Amino acid sequence: MQKQPTIRDVAQAAGVSVAVVSRVLNPGSGPVAAATRGRVNDVMKNLGYHPRTAARELKYGPPTTLGLLLADVSNPFFARLADQVVQEAHSRGIQVLLMTTQEDDQLESERLATLIERRVSGIIATPTGNNLAIWKQLQDLGTEVVFVDRSIPSLPEVDVVSIDNFESARSATAMLAAHGHRRIGIISGPASSTTGRDRIAGYRQALETAGLEQDELLIRHAAFRGPAGGDAASALLSIEEPPTALVVANTAQVTEVLRRLSHAGIDIPGTLSVIVFEDSPWTELVTPALTIVRQPIDLLARHSVQLALSNTQGKTSGKPSVIRVAAELVERSSVARLQLAK
Amino acid sequence: MQKQPTIRDVAQAAGVSVAVVSRVLNPGSGPVAAATRGRVNDVMKNLGYHPRTAARELKYGPPTTLGLLLADVSNPFFARLADQVVQEAHSRGIQVLLMTTQEDDQLESERLATLIERRVSGIIATPTGNNLAIWKQLQDLGTEVVFVDRSIPSLPEVDVVSIDNFESARSATAMLAAHGHRRIGIISGPASSTTGRDRIAGYRQALETAGLEQDELLIRHAAFRGPAGGDAASALLSIEEPPTALVVANTAQVTEVLRRLSHAGIDIPGTLSVIVFEDSPWTELVTPALTIVRQPIDLLARHSVQLALSNTQGKTSGKPSVIRVAAELVERSSVARLQLAK
DNA sequence: ACATAAAAGTGTACCGGTTCCACTTATGTT
DNA sequence: AACATAAGTGGAACCGGTACACTTTTATGT
Structure with missing residues (x-):
């Protein structure tokens, strides 16, 4: 178990200042000579350096994490929703923190507390229906909240994605x-x-x-x-x-x-x-x-992720979005045609 | 969207120093007068203060997050595994970052990279079988890696939990x-x-x-x-x-x-x-x-989480753990008894 | 050759907590 | 009454990145 190298270790080994290393890390944040960039990259590879997300997040809490709060994942509906949400989020470079409530108010409030402390940028949730105050607080804090599959009528200002x-x-x-x-x-x-x-x-x-x-x-x-x-x-x-x-x-x-x-x-x-x-x-x-x-679980997931990330784009429009997608009736063999005894 | 209060805001409002607030936040880290504690707690509640995990993690990366890397969650087996892992982790106050690989080497390596940057304390994974170098690197970095359901023979020093x-x-x-x-x-x-x-x-x-x-x-x-x-x-x-x-x-x-x-x-x-x-x-x-x-998915989950968190306790014992749990044969009706044509 | 602008690079404050150390005040001992 | 000890609190450095303000180097134009 090595001691983890920091940006300063890299800077020293490459003979440059930390600012330059930071620029290499964040292309576009400032000019770096091609030769220098190469040298810094080499050093990073040799040292096995990886920038630490926690330190990064400290400066500006960036929208790199999303909370997904479901009743449970053993239910196939939620499982597939989780799968799609994760894929959709990953395709945008976002990570997903998965939490479950077991439909329990108390557990839900605990999970929400940790999501607040983590300063996630958005939460996709199937709410139990209680904890109104916490949901409100989350919104006040600027966290984008999206209810999926269900909603809470007394919280009309929350985005909702569900089937019709x-x-x-x-x-x-x-x-x-x-x-x-x-x-x-x-x-x-x-x-x-x-x-x-x-x-x-x-x-x-x-x-x-x-x-x-x-x-x-x-x-x-x-x-x-x-x-x-x-x-x-x-x-x-x-x-x-x-x-x-x-x-x-x-x-x-x-x-x-x-x-x-x-x-x-x-x-x-x-x-x-x-x-x-x-x-x-x-x-x-x-x-x-x-x-x-x-x-159409994939649609639910796509819309949810999009909404949960929308505040980043600056959806200052105030009005909450309510998205209802159509469900499809698939006829197979479990329905009988009855003789009309008229 | 309010500006988030910091520990310094709390300290000022309560008329104490940040050190005191921190002690209130972390009971046992130092003495605080009962009266002061009460005052600080009140202020925190009034201000809607929540300590920021990112800042906390900066000091000593604490084992508060676990990575769960699965092929996909739409598969019921993995879904139920995820459910159990999340529950098990939550019961220990640990959060779970869920990632999927779609059995794709490339995606797996990307996911692992972000897990490294997040400095998760442990990873529970169903490896695709490649990315050997990255898995090694993770272990060198001190991340506890646990393979569940599968293993990689050329990585014999990784803990494994699976059925027999x-x-x-x-x-x-x-x-x-x-x-x-x-x-x-x-x-x-x-x-x-x-x-x-x-x-x-x-x-x-x-x-x-x-x-x-x-x-x-x-x-x-x-x-x-x-x-x-x-x-x-x-x-x-x-x-x-x-x-x-x-x-x-x-x-x-x-x-x-x-x-x-x-x-x-x-x-x-x-x-x-x-x-x-x-x-x-x-x-x-x-x-x-x-x-x-x-x-027995619950057992797989329980053991995985336990191993993934074991480095915290100081399992310096070197030897990787291999846990095999017994699967149960449940006879129902899809197997016929044949006449022996002997 | 010289002015001048652009590029490359540096120093350092800052984000929001934690923690070590120093300091003040209250309590206890003989 | 004198002094050791402990409780309560404050100051400031630190964690590891980012970014602003600034200096130095290199390139460009005439």
Whole structure:
């Protein structure tokens, strides 16, 4: 373990001043003779010198780090989002600090505290919905905050990137109705989440347009974590007049719900048609192949990173950006066409 | 966007010197009167002061950041590894910088360069297999390097955490043999990877013990990315005497292989028995439920983080640690018991 | 040959914390 | 009452880069 060489070591070894070395390090910051530049570069290589980011950041906290705050990364949706965000950030020379909250307010606030101390230039997050004061503070501090997939209504001045939840749920439900289903159930995220609420709203709209009765028993909210999804599925199946079709609109709970249905021996789509909000390769592998609402994760990532970095460019425009990307309905085999008993 | 208060602002507002504020910030670094401490804390809260990590790190680069360098995070195996690593690190107050290489040497070297500049205290990585010089340099610099899931034989002095690939492949193959299969195929990682080679070796060992003929046609290597897995599956099925059982030992390619089998209309386990190295919830949802080799990802994560942080404790012991954790065989329904035509 | 401008290079303050050392005041001992 | 000791606090150097203001060297024009 060697002692790390500093810029002064390099300067001395190359017989120049530290200012010159700094210029070599930051092309364009001042003139350096070609010969000198070569000599300095050689010395740096020989000494194994690497400028220290911490020292650099001290002068002007440069936008070289981005915080990515997700519920958890074992969820394939978030995993793929993380992957895309990291790639997108790297392509711009930005590093990503990954943190997870487990949907826990307390953990979220701790993570945010460390992000503040690190003076990250931007944060891309799926907020739990609390910690309002901290989010506000972050914005006051000049940190660019972008909520992805969800938002917090009481924080209207934060940028948001998500799919069009209302429209996605509406079209999924409308498709089921068009296939002759009259009792359509939905399992969505918690009522406290905008995602959950918007999807329910889209669902209602579709029912209304189709002239179908709305039954509150068919609407279930499930927490993002834990066994809630499975319980909701069981509950839906045990009501007096069970649904013939189900929209699983809580991405985090998709596998949980399907496992419960499978264990209950429900025939899909014979007994129950299913459409899920999820886009992983495996949805095509199960039998029957699942009809899905595909989230364009790459677009979510691209827009999020762009917004999170936008303050650098000087987006002084005040107005928060709200970007909604369209989700795509991919029909496969888990939805049955019913005979209309009219 | 306020101007960020510094420690000097706090000191002035509280009517004390910066040294005192620093002591309040770092309990145990020196005596502070209770009254003063309270006053300083109040001022910090009022001013919204947060100490800046970059400045702190400048003095002694403290082990507060860890680099996690993976191929990609969209792969569920890596995603869950990332999730566990992040949780494990957070529980120790460490942050994780996530980077991906896409299995690309060039990208890997760039990522490593930035990790060097950041002076991270440790790196947990799935190495591509190249960039030997950089890995060496990192170790010389005192960075704790831990390879997870794979290793590089020509870098024997690096810590490694992985499952016991040899034993896992051996027991999986042995199980198939015990079920009466005589033509057993295997799709493993590239021959250049230790993972791939070890699994093949375990497979061979099992065949030998079972007294089965080894046919090179039944052994396929597939790159971690791209369509290689699917092609390998197709190739296996089109040989003269195709296998009746298949070990899919390339975690990254599992879905690719299964998709190809499914599209080819192969009956599992009727025509082909399948056992896969994978442990995601969905393996239970497909029909038939897959028999799997489960990787204890939480253990991999825990050990990796521990090793990556061990240099702090002063593990001057020289010898690199090699930790192999056992994988678990979970029998479900994708393996058929054959009549022995003896 | 000389004025003059451009290029190359240097010295040093600064970023925001941490920490060593010196100093003052309170407490305890005999 | 005299003095040793400890608690509380302040001053300033330092970490490793960056950049401004300034000096020295080299190139250009007539």
